[in-house]
Amino acid sequence: MDNRAIARVLGEIADLLEIRGDNAFKIRAYRSAAETIGAWPDPVARLDAKQIRELPGIGKDLAAKIRELVETGGCAFHAELLQQFPATILDVLRLQGVGPRTVALLYSALGVRSLPDLEAAAREGRLRTLKGMGSKKEALILKAIQEREKDLGRHLLADTTRVATEVIDYLKTHSPGVELIPVGSVRRGCETCGDIDILAVGGEAALMDVFTAHPQVERILGRGDTKSSVLLDGGYQVDLRLVPAASRGAGMQYFTGSKAHNVALRERAVQRGYKLNEYGLFRIGDGEEVAGAAEEGIYEALALTWVPPELREDRGEIQAAERAGLPRLIAEDDIRGDLHMHSTATDGRDDIESMAAAAHRAGRSYIAITDHSKALAMANGLDEERALAHAARVRALNGRFPGFSVLAGIECDILEDGRLDLADDCLAQLDLVIASVHSRFNQDEAAMTDRVLRALENPYVDVLGHPTGRLLLKREPARVHLEQVATAAARFGVALEINCQTDRLDLNDACARLAHERGARLVISTDAHSVNALVNMRWGVTVARRAWLAADAVLNTRGVEDLRPLLRRHRQG
């Protein structure tokens, strides 16, 4: 049983206890243990009970349950809770705006056991008969169900990439010698993916037996000699396709997509007297193969430079490739520093020294510690006095690691009216200020845009953090007029953030590209709340690549001495 599976069971116990109305702190203990284990870098299954107890927030009882999970694959307490409530009720709990009290009420009063039950009850107007519910709440729940359906089956890029890697590793173990390549939306780096496409080059049809026998297969959707599809635990659909070695490049090109890019490319092939499919590029007439073994050869034969997968969306990349005008895209190696992270001073899990040491080990040459400001009370946000005392401790880390600098910053809340949460004379004494919206996401576009623009006017704001506030598969972006914001940011010299949290990726690719075109500078920041989250830099870089950005469009590709004069607070005039 891997860490993620253990974490899922502990999380479900927490959810079920919450529906049952159990002690809130007990629930928190389960949830915190789930988070700890879900993020733990080494397999907890290898630890004995005593070692498990040394993990933070895990004591005698939880350690015993974890051992039970590892040894038996199940947990009696979890099973007992599932006797009281059906597992499908957890889907209801995960709806936006529906919490444990509502779930308990729906279950006891209306016998709602699943999402379909709830939808039927809402459509029949039965919800409004319950205490504390009215027609608005009923409509809200129906909307939440619809929004959920829209996202059903989609997963975050970080999750699909992990599953794709796991499946590929499994196939390699059982069929060494076959080349396996992730293609489709995973290869293009799309922020969410509906399925996982894997290309097997030069394998035998027997590989499909190995594939469909994967231990986590929940259902086989299709089984053929060159194409099979399965549904894995957790709702991941995986497609495996076989092509002969001679068609390696054509297969990669065809299955990477996107559909729109491929349509445009095939049209171009036809115009030039060729036919393009997953087996190769062929001359119309004599059918002779012109290219197919390598992707580069196909693009070259069509008089194009090779197009990086992240750009294959038919958003102008073919025209640019025709004139050899594609940008040299930023890569993770270009990143020198990380300008957004939290510590135990507010809602981070690791202290400032651990964060600095880990970033140094990861090869960064500088970081900024940017804890929350006081408006975020639930995160123990800093007031002016604490912010400055914290800054002094942060700065004291300079000199501790060779060739490594630590900036003292803050992630300051943008209040409802656009004022900042901390006084100017405090912000002036810091090295870097990120301004972010964390509340009142539902303002209309005029109010939200004015709010952000007003914040940008503050002379001490260097970066606008997660500019739209969206949460992938969960919360729509705030209604902010991004073009106006980008234009103002360019004028004031404020950088816009590409936030690397796997469920944020905010700005997204299209917005980051627009911001760059409007002259705004960008930063790519992890917003790490723990040492483990520092690796998320790669996802932000993927977004930047999909936004057509070269390294020089991103401030934190510069060394710290070159960065400082580019921060808004140090700009002349």
Added chain:
DNA sequence: GCCGTTTTCGGCCCGACTGTTTTCAGTCG
């Protein structure tokens, strides 16, 4: 549930918003 102790119980981040009420419960972050 965990944790830490002035060692075995008592504390464990809480404010804002929404929809429902007419003083509050539930949800979210």
